[in-house]
Amino acid sequence: MDLNTLNNAWIEAGHKVEDLQAKQSEMAVALVADPNKYTDEEVSKVKDDLTAATKSRDFAKAAFTDAQANAEVIKDKKPNIITGEPKDKEKKQFVDTFKDMLRHPSRYTDMVTSGTDDDSAAGLTIPNDAQTAIKQLMRQYASLESLVNVETVGTLKGSRNIEKFGAITPATRLTDQNSDIPEGDYPSLRQISYNIGDYADIFYAPNSLLADSAENILGWLQQHIARKSVVTRNNAIISMFPSATKKATLAKFDDVFDTMYSLDSALLSGSSILTNKSGFLALRKVKNAMGDYLIQRDVTQSGSQFALDGHPVIWVEDTWLPDVSTGTHPFYFGNYKEFITLFDRQNMSITTSTQTTQAFNRNQTAIRSIERFDTQAVDTEAVVAGSFKAIADQTANFAASATTPAAG
Structure with a gap:
């Protein structure tokens, strides 16, 4: 399989991860305003989908990196991305x-x-x-x-x-330990x-x-x-x-x-x-x-x-x-x-x-x-x-x- 096909697969997998991350963030913000906005099943599904998409993206990246290392254009050379100290x-x-x-x-x-x-x-x-x-x-x-x-x-x-x-406001000082803590301002x-x-x-x-x-x-x-x-x-x-x-x-x-x-x-x-x-x-x-x-x-x-x-x-x-x-x-x-x-x-x-x-x-x-x-x-x-x-x-x-x- 050619490098461009593997590269495009990596890109597509990365986009799916980004979309799911954005969806997870939107749901988190919505749940702050309304804790009943989404069911536990809906929240768990997004988390599971994101985990699966991340694994797919990482696998696609590994496949591309291996193919790149073995390609004729960089024969006998190590991958160009250098990590470590x-x-x-x-x-x-x-x-x-x-x-x-x-x-x-x-x-x-x-x-x-x-x-x-x-x-x-x-x-x-x-x-x-x-x-x-x-x-x-x-x-x-x-x-x-x-x-x-x-x-x-x-x-x-x-x-x-x-x-x-x-816009951040200070917390309320408690003067009576027998009183309920007042509800704070929401950010x-x-x-x-x-x-x-x-x-x-x-x-x-x-x-x-x-x-x-x-x-x-x-x-x-x-x-x-x-x-x-x-x-x-x-x-x-x-x-x-x-x-x-x-x-x-x-x-x-x-x-x-x-x-x-x-x-x-x-x-x-x-x-x-x-x-x-x-x-x-x-x-x-x-x-x-x-x-x-x-x-x-x-x-x-x-x-x-x-x-x-x-x-x-x-x-x-x-x-x-x-x-x-x-x-x-x-x-x-x-x-x-x-x-x-x-x-x-x-x-x-x-x-x-x-x-x-x-x-x-x-x-x-x-x-x-x-x-x-x-x-x-x-x-x-x-x-x-x-x-x-x-x-x-x-x-x-x-x-x-x-x-x-x-x-x-």
């Missing part, structure tokens, strides 16, 4: 397979199936230790990912029931669905790269993918900000504080300011009545980090976070971990080709890298979306003393 031999195996892809891209075409989300359909899967190194590099390139909530997922689609942080849940997307990039490698060492090739790949990943994920995160329900326009010094403290007090801890470079430069020059700058260097942090009223000030280049309109800068304040969740599939992969026009004309090899994630706005009231053209300095308001000699 990072080892030098695994790095070497990955680089050796990558070199073979550069030399003979057509050998690997059967490993790629367009429009699927499975690990097998991605070409050569980047091993875990290389992905870890990429994540470490990403932190050096002004990544916004650390600001938001990141959840690792293993399926293409899914959903989460979310309760807004600011106001909101369902968030994610749908993992493929984010792809093509770059070109000189064929002389084949002569490099394994470490040099890994470093070259990791650096390029890390830079692209930061820009891609930053862009996806920033695209969520217009969905914030709280809006503000800033014009004077006190508007900054009014905007910041319009946020629910429960969300202030961990909140920060985000703007672009032009906005940061404009804010950096604003002074209070005593002539001190509104934004101060954060002495508790190393490097050139700044804070405003104890909250970090973060800025990105105008290229990635442009002005709202000509001369009008963005000003976001809030708790981004409550605002946005990034669902990370953690499945980076690469494929190669020598048949693109640029690759053929320049004697290069085209390399396509793909990563898989989705971003969703969770609590749209956790951030205030503001804008400003200029913030006027705070006006000095010192009353003249009776003993102050008259000028003249």
